[in-house]
Amino acid sequence: MDAAVLDLLPFAIVELSPIRNSEGRIIDFEWVAANETAERTIFPEGGTMVGMRACELDPAYGSSDIFAASVRCIESGTRQEISNTGRRPTPDGRLKHLQGTVVRYSILPRGDNCIVCSAEVTEIAHERDAARDSYELFRTAFNHAVQGITLSTETSEIIYANDALHKLLGYEPGELHGKSTAVILCPEDQAMAMKVGRQLFKGTIKQDIQDRNVLTKDGRELLVSSALSCAWSEARGEHIFISHARDVREERETARELEIALRKAEHATNLKSEFLANMSHEIRTPLNGILGMAQVLSHADLREDQSEQVDIILESGQNLLSILNDILDLSKIEAGRLDISTIDTDLRHRLDGTRKLYASIAAEKGIGLDLFVDPSVPSRLKIDPVRVRQCVSNLVSNAIKFTAKGNVLIAATARPKQDGRIRVTVHVSDTGCGIPEDKMDRIFEPFAQADGSTTRKYGGSGLGLPIARQLARMMGGDISVVSQPGRGTVFTLKFDAEPASQAVGTGDVKAISGVDRGKATETTAPKVRLPRILIVDDNEINRRVAWTFLEQNQLEPDEAANGLIALEKLEKSRYDLVLMDVHMPGLDGQKAFERLRASDGMNADIPVVALTADSMRGDREKFIAKGFSGYVAKPIDMRSLIAVIADCLNLKVAPEERRRHG
Known part of the structure; x- marks a missing residue:
């Protein structure tokens, strides 16, 4: 073939002449002829390789694949294929990859020579290596995944399953390849899996996650959490399904144990x-x-x-x-059973009531008790007045208890929040003994105080502050403290309030009228002229206490030892109000109340006040919701009892009694 034509070929063509030693063994080759592609491969910047020995160009040539293939070709006269990683690096530092053929050309003038035809396949080789590395990475990740993974075709043939799935189901690695997914799915789940597969294939769902029963090699059912998805495979030209299976036996057992523990x-x-x-x-x-x-x-x-x-x-x-x-x-x-019940309340009035309640106690110790309410505090807010007062009272009581001289200050401010609510802040500061920094955290622990001597010196159960903080958090806030031993302490109560509605709430009627617990403690129980009252209680001492209270307030008491006796008396005589103990043997107060309301007797609509020793804050609202006219907790406080009776019957304190006890 003409040399000019050979120079146009995109692959290298070289004629090699063997060089032998004295023993006749080929030890090198001389480059006899080469086309232009071969010359550029060796000398990219120009030059010729003709007349040079191969080992001169590359000292390691004697150990290369091309050298060995050329020797075999000459000695055997057979065609040899070569795949060689060249010794000369490419401009970017990578080694050149060659692929070609070595043939002995006996018709050449030098009949002992051979011709090497080769093409550079560096890019192809690198792509192949990258693909191999990628596959190895995939296979490593696939087989070392904790979850069992299966790749299957549209016809349910398992293309590949990782080691985790084989181990989970009791198979040897690779044993599932080529099998149908039917061998690992329970019969009742096969139809569902086919349906889900069609939905995935159509794209109506992206993924299906649910618990399924799968079959082990020995036929046992095993519960797994299965996630199934679908993807198009360019390599296979079809959709494949990817299934992830996770053994949830231990997880479900743990969940079951947790559920039992929770119960x-x-x-x-x-x-x-x-x-x-x-x-x-x-x-x-x-x-x-x-x-x-x-x-x-x-x-x-x-x-x-x-x-x-x-x-x-x-x-x-x-x-x-x-x-x-x-x-x-x-x-x-x-127990999560304490509720926050908000009503429209005059917070200023409530805080002043707390101040008045503790004013005499502070005066007895010779310390001041002052109240400052910032103008930012609205006159009316929707809060839980009982819980707010409980928190503030606890802080004020503690401040007075731990202050020997100086004063205690209650200061309240408020600011609007972006969500429309109002953040109320109440500071209670004192000039007392203070709290050491290392004891600060203990004061909010139930039954704990700053140190053991606190209980001995000042008393208390150590429950007030923990409860107050929990209540504050239930109202969207918290209680914090800063203190300096020997100088005093500041407790800060924060809670959220709603803007008050336009109408006057039930909770404000008492505040506006000036009747609150603080004032009640400062006055003698008012004697009122009230009609006939029936006391229903199975405990004789409780009946005697209530009887005495009523008599002392010029009331006409009567009694019944249980619900049945009470209903008999109510059927025969007219009464104006019933004090009904809720818990009694036989017919309890709740059932007696329901029977009374269901009757058509003369007292069917009589006001009934619930009496109970199961006193929990919030019980009043519970009994009112059940239809009772009022609620009194035991131990009965005479002032509270008379106030509830007066409220139920819409009666007022007699003027002469008001003058006598006011």
């Missing part, structure tokens, strides 16, 4: 709440007798020392009642 915890919480409610009832019943009769004695004509003794009984009983209420509150918070 046990809930049961334990319910038992605790029930126990506390029962204990509340059992403790409140004797407390009702103690505090009730102590209140009766406090109105008797006693010597000064006797009055002091009665006051001690009353104060001790009230302290015991306060601890009981705290424990019940904490239990209700832990």
